[in-house]
Amino acid sequence: MGPALDQPGKVALRRLAPIGRTPLAVVPTPLLPAPALAARLRPDLRISIKADAWTGFGLGGNKVRKLEYELDPARLRSATELVTAGGPHSNHCRVTAAAAAHLGLRCTLVINGEPEDPRRGNAGLHRLLGARIVTVADREARALAMAEESARIEAEGGRALAVPLGASTPRGALGYVHATVEMRTQLGGDRRPVWIFTAASSGGTIAGLILGCAILGWQVRLVGVSPDEPAATVRAAATEVALAAAGRLAPQDGDGPGLVDAVGRIAAATHFTDDFVGEGYGIPTRAANDAIALFGSRAGVILDPVYTAKAAAAMTAWIREGIVPRGAHVIFLHTGGHPALFR
Ligand SMILES: Cc1ncc(COP(=O)(O)O)c(C=O)c1O
Missing domain, CATH: 3.40.50.1100 (Rossmann fold)
Structure with missing residues (x-):
């Protein structure tokens, strides 16, 4: 079942359609169920992995969707x-x-x-x-x-x-509007509360998720996990990019509640954490290494040590500590980064 859109959402998607991009990504990427991981962490949850490590081009990852629009x-x-x-x-x-x-x-x-x-x-x-x-x-x-x-x-x-750092521009973030639409569509009629965890650094990826949720009117808890910068820095960057991207897609005729307002609200409600950085960017932590072992052995999913392992460490901690509510559907957005395993 696809998303039912309100008027600003419909206008925004219509405005997105003709914006130029160079197709590079292999999409839609799968939303992989991870039942053995849920059984180990908390059996009341459903856990899925949005496999954007598999966007394919140039060894894949989240940068591919963003570059399509930058280019x-x-x-x-x-x-x-x-x-x-x-x-x-x-x-x-x-x-x-x-x-x-x-x-x-x-x-x-x-x-x-x-x-x-x-x-x-x-x-x-x-x-x-x-x-x-x-x-x-x-x-x-x-x-x-x-x-x-x-x-x-x-x-x-x-x-x-x-191409600005990380392609985290209003244009680049549009790539993650598509990823949001894919996930919403892939969930079908599932009515559980949804939590999405992702690594967030220059902020373009989560900015696209924020905008995508605003367009779809999709009530999701978004969690951005920093591998390097203070959480407040990532929040500010992501919010700025999401608002600017919304400004390009928003209806200009005052028809219905504003898309830019919705983006502001969702950005403010998005969690950003730097609790899992450890000693610094690229420096392994015990929790990140445990997450690598857990995702590998219970989901067959290989994390990278710099970004996704720290995001997964946050996800597992928030699940174990009960911050994620009972019965939720937790989506881990796997943003790639595999070459770091071979450095
Ligand atoms: C593998 C990986 N995951 C996540 C991120 C963070 O994405 P963003 O910069 O869009 O916040 C990056 C880039 O910095 C990355 O390379």
């Missing part, structure tokens, strides 16, 4: 090179480099810091995909270096298309 064919028309930034093992940089190669474009990646071994994990894949790597000292230096690289490309007669 609107109209914006690509005169581009000769994509420029983006991230850490030495950035999943976003991997998928951006793969998209550039696929589209016959060059790619420059501004990377803060050197990998321990440039042949392994995403660092190896950045190079295998033909990207030019520019190394900067820290995260703060990335924006300026991206601007300098774009200027260099233009000075040499090319046209740079800069």
Whole structure:
């Protein structure tokens, strides 16, 4: 059964349809039931895993859906090179480099810091995909270096298309409106209260979920689990992106309750936590390692150690502590990141 939409929702989906995108993702991704995981954690729950690790292109993950919209064919028309930034093992940089190669474009990646071994994990894949790597000292230096690289490309007669960090822009977030519609449709007539857990860092993924829920009028508890930034920072980034994206899709004629208002309400009700970061970004925690073992042995699902393991640690803790109510349907959005297993 598909979602029944109110008027602003219908208008928003109608407005979304013609927005340009470059198709890259293998979708819909499956919503995998995880009954053995539920039996181990709390048998009153239904647990499912939305397998966005399997979006396919460039080894998949959440960046693929976001890049589809960032790489609107109209914006690509005169581009000769994509420029983006991230850490030495950035999943976003991997998928951006793969998209550039696929589209016959060059790619420059501004990377803060050197990998321990440039042949392994995403660092190896950045190079295998033909990207030019520019190394900067820290995260703060990335924006300026991206601007300098774009200027260099233009000075040499090319046209740079800069893809902001994580493709977490109002445009990129639209990819996660589609994921929300998929999940709502995949649930069919299930009337349990739904909780969705996801890793959230630059905020575009959960921004798309917030907007998707507003469009569908779908009452879901969203939980964004930070692997690095303070929860307040992730909340602010996600809310800003979701509101801006809603502004593009909202009906302009005052017809029915406003989509932007609904997004504001859902963003405010969304939980953001940084309780599972541990000592820092990419540094394993006991709870994350336990979650990797649990999802592997009870669901056949492989988590990555940087993002999804920490999100899964939050999910298992909130289930065990009874924060997730009895009888709920818990969806774990698996956002990918597998190359980090091989770094
Ligand atoms: C595997 C993985 N999961 C989750 C995230 C977080 O997504 P977002 O930046 O949209 O919040 C990222 C990117 O930072 C990622 O690479």
